[in-house]
Amino acid sequence: MKNEKKELIFDIQELDRRRIARDLHDTSLQNLAHLVHKLELAFKYVDVDPVQAKLIIAVVQQNINLIIEEIRNTIFNLRPMMLDDLDLKNSISWLLDKQKENSEMKIVSEIDDILFKKESDSVELFRIIQECVGNACKHSQGSCVTISLKKRKDAVVLHIKDDGIGFDLEQKKEKHFGLLIIKERAKALSGSCKIMSAPNQGTEIEIKIPVENVK
Ligand SMILES: Nc1ncnc2c1ncn2[C@@H]1O[C@H](COP(=O)(O)OP(=O)(O)O)[C@@H](O)[C@H]1O
Ligand SMILES: [Mg+2]
Structure with a gap:
């Protein structure tokens, strides 16, 4: 049980x-x-x-x-429906434009064109970015968040960093599942997930996905 x-x-x-x-x-x-x-x-x-x-x-x-x-x-x-019509890069830029409308934060992005072998992987990654950027805008009180998605030799690397108030990683909030879901989605992509944050030090999230997952 x-x-x-x-x-x-x-x-x-x-x-x-x-x-x-x-x-x-x-x-x-x-x-x-x-x-x-x-x-x-x-x-x-x-x-x-x-x-x-x-x-x-x-x-x-x-x-x-x-x-x-x-x-x-x-x-x-x-369901991020635009993924049906747009590729991942354009869907992410759509998402960031939408986020810019609702937030004072400066959003800077550098996104490679990445085509996953499995369509569901694009949805997982899209959702990870959505949660990370959403968290930065909602919680960080910072002035800027940067998002980089790069295809490197050995891995696809997603890096999201804000210059906000950060938080104590040890202090778990009940009924707040965003960060937990990010970790689970990274696992579903056979990837790794590092969350780095401390009070007044901003927040940084790094996800590495095996390059074998992409075309
Ligand atoms: N980028 C961030 N900057 C500051 N605090 C954050 C950030 N991301 C998450 N947090 C803190 O961690 C908590 C848990 O985040 P999350 O699991 O995504 O749940 P939720 O967004 O629903 O509160 C947030 O309530 C917030 O206190
Ligand atoms: Mg959240």
């Missing part, structure tokens, strides 16, 4: 499901619950103070648009 549980915890799909459930719970669901209260309030005001009721409804309308965007992002995280 104990072993079964351990296996479950390290299953990528299970971790993904938990992350998505948490994303939905922390954002869209909480915001929707909040809007229900606002609408109840607007309902009370309708007859006594219609102007106030209209103001509340206008805020609700705005917030619903934000929730639509959040749900769009969550769906996007389920």
Whole structure:
């Protein structure tokens, strides 16, 4: 029973499901619950103070648009659909452009054209980059994140570095699976994963994937 549980915890799909459930719970669901209260309030005001009721409804309308965007992002995280139409390099540049729109951080990238033998490997790598860049923008409070993806003689090397506040690697956060999933995805690519960080020293992640995986 104990072993079964351990296996479950390290299953990528299970971790993904938990992350998505948490994303939905922390954002869209909480915001929707909040809007229900606002609408109840607007309902009370309708007859006594219609102007106030209209103001509340206008805020609700705005917030619903934000929730639509959040749900769009969550769906996007389920399946990076553009990988069906674009190659990995263009998909990554699409992702970084999207991230630039939502973040103050400077994003610098140098991406080689890499064609994996297995299509699913591209999705794994794409997701790793998505999580690393997302973490840098969300948590680091830094000014710049650099992403380099290079095909070297012996390995494909992904390197992501930010100049932010860093964090204590020993301090595990419950219900935060992003870093764990990165490690599991690196394993799924038969690769290695090094995460280097310390308070006020920025964060650096290096993933090495065997060159045999690519064409
Ligand atoms: N680039 C980073 N800079 C600073 N802190 C980070 C960075 N990446 C991760 N962290 C810290 O590690 C924690 C765990 O990250 P992660 O496993 O991706 O979960 P989540 O992003 O859902 O919080 C984050 O909550 C944050 O405190
Ligand atoms: Mg994360």
